[in-house]
Amino acid sequence: MSDVTIFAPSPTLTVTVEEHGGEPDIHVHAGGQGVWQARMLLRLGASVTMCCTLTGEVGGMLRHLLEDEGIGVAGLERPGRGSAYVHDRRGGHRSVIAETEGEPLARHDLDELYGLTLREGLESKLTILSGPAGDEALPSDTYRRLAADLREGGAKVVVDLAGERLAAAVDGGVDVLKVSDEELIRGGLVENESVAEIMKAMRTLHQRGADAVIVSRATDPFLLLDAQGFAEVTQPRMAVADTRGAGDSLTAGVVSAMARGERPRDAVITGAAAGALNVTRHGLGTGDAEAISKLRESVTVREIIDDSAAHISQPVTGHVSPDGLAALARPEDER
Template sequence: MSDVTIFAPSPILTVTVENSGDADEIHIHAGGQGVWQARMLRRLGVSATMCCSLAGEAGQVIRHLLEDDGMTVVGIERPGRASAYVQDRRGGERAEIGTEVGDPIARHELDELYGAVIREGMRSGVVILSGPAGDDVLPPDTYRRLAADLREAGCTVVVDLAGERLDAALEGGVDLLKVSDEEMRAHGLDDDSPDALAAAMHSLRSRGAGTVIVTRASEPLLLLDEQGLLEVAPPRLEVVDSAGAGDSLTAGVVAGMVRGEPPRDAITLGAAAGALNVTRHGLGTGDADAIAELRGRIRVSVPGEDDDGGSMGVSPDGLAGLIETPRREAPGAESPRTESEGER
C-alpha cells in the first residue's frame, strides 16, 4: 500500500535532446502532471501509486519508466496512441519538435481506471487528481464523480486542475486546491490586487474547496483556509527551468499532509520543493536535504497586516459581493490544463 494515490489518466512519454559538449544527449522519461508530482513525492520519501491508462507501445515504455522511478503502477492497458512529445533544448529553451496528445480513453477502459482509483485511494487515504495531456482524453465530469466518491469513502482529495475539470471537481468537493494567479486571470480575474485575490480564493472555498493555494510566479504564494489567509515567501533562487515547479509544490504540501501536518504547515515544505525545482533541469526533482534546509528559510506572514496587527484586507461587504459572482464567471474558473501547465 502506498502513502498517496495519483490519478494520472494519460502520462506522457517525453524525449528531450540536449547539448552535451560536442555531442547530442537524448533523455527519455515518463512525464505529465501526475508523474512530476509522484517523482517529487518519492524524493521526499513518500510512496505513490500511479493509476493511469497505458496506450500502445509507448504505454509499455511509460510503465517501465515509472516502475524504474520507484512508483507502483496500476495501469489499464488499451490500444491506440499514448501521449508523447519530443523537445529540443540544445539552445537553452524548450523547442517543441513534435507532440502527440493521444487517443481518448474508451468507456470500458475508463470504467476500469475509475474503479482502480477508488480501490487504491481507499487503501492510501490521500488522492491527487491530476489532469490529462489533452482536453478530449476523458469527460470532465469524471473529476466530479471521483472527488465525490473518494471523499464519501473517507479519502483526502487534492487537485491542481483547470477549466471544466476544476469546475467539476469543486462540485464533488475537494480538500485542497492549488491554482496559479495566471490561470485565474485567464478566466475573469482582472484585478490581481491582494483584496481581489483574497476574494477569489474565498469564492473557490465557497464552491467546494477546503484549502486554496494560489501561486504567483516570483511573488509570494497565498494560502486560504478556515483560519484565514497566509502569505508564503520562499527564497528567490536562480531559475534554470520553471517547468514542474507547481507540481513539486503540490507534492511537497501532500508529503507534509501525509506526515500529519495541516496544509498551513505543510505549505512551507511545498514552497521549498517548488523553489528548489526551478534550479534544476529535471521536472519534479530535487534533493530532500536541500529542500529541508530551504524549508527553514520560508517566510510566512499574514498579508496586509499593519504594524499594529490590524487587517487591511477586503471588507466583509466587498467580499460577500465578490463571492456571489455567478458560477461560470467566478474568478477561480480556469482554462483547460495540459501537461505543460505544470511549469507554474
C-alpha cells in the first residue's frame, strides 16, 4: 500500500532536445501534472501509486519510465495513440516540434480506470485527483464521482484542477483544493487578481465543498482558507530557471505533509518550500528533500482577519481578541 494515490488519467511521454557541448542532447521522460506531483512526493519520502491509462507504444514506454523512477503503476493498458510531445530547447526557449493529447477514454476503459483508482485510493486513504493531458480525455463529472466516492470510503481527497473539472470535484467534496489565480480568472470565478476578489471566490469554493482552499499567485504570497479562516503564505524568492511545475510541487509538498498527519494549515509550509525550490531547476517536480527542509525556515504564514461586511481584510501576526476585532470594524475616525 502506498502513502499517496494519484489519479492521472493520461500521463505524457516527453521528448526534449537540448544542447550540450555543441551537440544535440535528447531527454526522454514521463511527464504531465500527476507525474510531476509524484516525482516531488518521492523526493519528500512518500510512496506513490499512479492510476493511469497506458496507451499504445507510448504507454509501454511510460510504464518503464514511471517504474524506473520508483512510482507504483496501476495502469490500464489499451491500444491507440497516447499523449506525447517533442520540444526543442536549443534556442533557449521551448519550440514545439510535435505534440498530441492522445485519444479520449472509451466508456469501458473509464469504468476500469475508475475502479482501479477507488481500490488504490481507499487503501492509501489519501488521493490526489490531477488533470488529463487534454480536455476531451474524460468527462468532467468523473471528478465529482471520484471525490464523493473516495471520501465516502474514508479517504482524504486533494485536487489541483481548473475549469469544469475543478467545479465537478468541489461539488463532490474535497479536503484540499489548490488552484492558481490565473485559473480562477480563466474559469470566470474572479474578475481580477485583487486579493479581495480572490478571497470572495475562495469563500464560495469553501461553501460549495472544499474544506481548505489554496490559491497560488505566481511570485506573490499565496492564500489559504480553511475552517480557521484566511492566511497569507510567503515563499522564499529564488532565482528562476523554469516556473513550470512549481504549482504541482506546491501541491505535492502539502500532500506529503498531510501523509505524515499534518493539517493543511501546517502542511502549506512544506508546500511553499517545495514550490520555491522547483523554480530553480529545469527538471519538473524535482528537488532535494534536505534543501526543502531548510527552505521551510524561510516560509512565513500570517493570519488574515476578514470581516467582509465591514470590508476588512488585513494580515495580522498573532491572535486578535473579540474587542480588537470590533475595533477594527469601526470607522477610522471612531477608533
